[in-house]
Amino acid sequence: MKVWVDRTLCENHGQCAIAAPSTFEMDDEGILQYTEGFPADELEYIEDAMDVCPVQAIFLKGDQ
Numbered sequence: 001m002k003v004w005v006d007r008t009l010c011e012n013h014g015q016c017a018i019a020a021p022s023t024f025e026m027d028d029e030g031i032l033q034y035t036e037g038f039p040a041d042e043l044e045y046i047e048d049a050m051d052v053c054p055v056q057a058i059f060l061k062g063d064q
């Protein structure tokens with residue numbers, strides 16, 4: 001399973017980087033950067049990030 005952010009929706013508010021800092025971070029220019037792959041124990045934090053994202057821009061894709 002991988003995480004994917006729809007950048008046409010993302011407004012770089014950064015809540016995801018607070019909820020799941022191992023996966024999401026804001027760069028020096030305030031733009032979201034993230035890694036698609038993640039270990040199994042990261043999933044709960046990514047789900048938290050999905051919940052707090054104000055524009056619901058975070059998705060999971062791939063094998064369940």
Ligand code: SF4
Pocket residue numbers: 005009010011012013014015016017024032052053054055056057058
């Ligand atoms: S919380 Fe949502 S809108 Fe904010 S940076 Fe993350 S993906 Fe983008």
